[in-house]
Amino acid sequence: MATQIRKDYILDRWVIVASERVKRPTDFAPRIREVSRRGTCPFCPGNEKMTPPASLIYIPSNGGIKRDKDSNGERTSNWLVRCVPNLYPALTPRKPLPLTGNEFHEIRDGIGAHEVIIESPTHDEHPHLASIKQLQLVLQAYLDRLREFSIWEYASIFRNHGKEAGASLSHAHSQIIATPMVPKLIAEELSACKNLYLKNNVCPFCKIIEIEHESPRFIYENRGFMALTPWASVYPFEFWILPKKHQHTLLQMKEIKDFAEALKKCLGSLARALNDPPYSYGFHIAPFKGNHEYFHWHLEVYPKLTIQAGFENSTGMFINIIPPESAAETLRNSIE
């Protein structure tokens, strides 16, 4: 394939799909793995005192699951999933400060929230290794914390896996940052989505699902979800998981088991195909306030196999050395 420059489905974001730079997946350097130091892991059971008190825990109770939280300076230990404030928060809930900026020094107060969702008592139980039952609890915790954070403008749920993808601790965990404004990329996506919705009278993401189901970018589907490598993938082996039903926010999701299954299958395929590479994922959801019916939430997974540097950072254009069609084929063939 001759090198192409592709535009994202809806965003004004362009990617050079540089197949003349192409390397086969197996050409990526094998990953150097950090040894996980279980004894000092602040997220492992027994070390609960190393984190702030939990804002939410799930504990087994009468054959079911009970929601609870730490209180009175005590820490509960027999949890299955545990949410705690981040010890080094990017944003914190506090009384707003009066701030004055000017035309060239615009400023907002850095209030919000930043929590860690510890996904399992078992240190290495990452999504591709976890049971569907455990993953359902993790997703339930996402929904519970999202609901709690709906007093803010937006909340980003994301996961960094592996040191090269920014994970400072190797214990299976996700993060959630609630922001006092709608982030730029989400605002751009909302706006583009709204314009296309008004123009075509159909949600662009519903349309994308329909088109890509029959394309070489299709990876996987079950009753509720479909996975694909996007047309203008920014990262090699980037893929998205989208709900088949039109839902503007994750809070509308009822098909938790289907999503857990899609997540495990697709991340498992990535781990098998590329030797458990570092990756990040992030949810794209509608902001809490206002009418965003036209939006379609989805999860974007960004494997970290190459380094973005001077060209990307100073132009906002990207170079992807793996055509999404090859990536989809590899991922499709590694689904188990």
Add this chain to the structure above:
Amino acid sequence: MATQIRKDYILDRWVIVASERVKRPTDFAPRIREVSRRGTCPFCPGNEKMTPPASLIYIPSNGGIKRDKDSNGERTSNWLVRCVPNLYPALTPRKPLPLTGNEFHEIRDGIGAHEVIIESPTHDEHPHLASIKQLQLVLQAYLDRLREFSIWEYASIFRNHGKEAGASLSHAHSQIIATPMVPKLIAEELSACKNLYLKNNVCPFCKIIEIEHESPRFIYENRGFMALTPWASVYPFEFWILPKKHQHTLLQMKEIKDFAEALKKCLGSLARALNDPPYSYGFHIAPFKGNHEYFHWHLEVYPKLTIQAGFENSTGMFINIIPPESAAETLRNSIE
């Protein structure tokens, strides 16, 4: 300082300046250095056959410098600066292909150019170590190649230093990629700049230079240039170098010696203050075609000390743990 959320001078780009996450500069991990393998370096003198023929070389001649290029399959060896096509180009000049996209699969042909500028015959002569005289040659080569590439829409000149910043070879080199379209970030900057110019009747960058000269974000100045850490720095220790005279493109620069000096001083300060960290830099210049008089070219330097991951990639918001004012103080104090 309480955590703030700052907007870029002109772009709709927001950065969480999270001082509660702050680490002192010395807390950054010492860099693990690759051993440079001089014997097999394709950019070292004697190995010219390992690259495509040079499109431009500077060679000493009668006490001055002569421009030349490789021809007839031969390689000239006594060069001071050497420009060659990238062996794994992101974009290549060739006959355009007819391409058909559709509403959700927009596409352009991947034509353009991608060259490497080998900055010195000496393997490790990076800008902070090079003589002003050698740096002037490098900058002259930038200008010469830019002129050559002005048949395209835009050309990005950038430099990746260190493995973590994407440099696959450690020999001192820059790169230039000519694109068949104006990249997104440059287009956004042009548009914002034009609006502010029309509104205030003054170039916003000229205004920024005036304001920041007296601010805690000032780093350095000489006759022709000023360096500052931008108000909403995306990266810890990010800094910009701007021409004091209003010039919309690098091609207008006459003050090559002043710029060489500013570059050496500021990159030297970064290397001394933070143990020669990995970094990238990229020029922001006006596109070749059209009237962009209102734009003000500049160089942006992005040290690579932290990892951008799930949050940044899925929201387009950034977290910077070093306030630009602290970064400027550190860099100011390390200028020699």
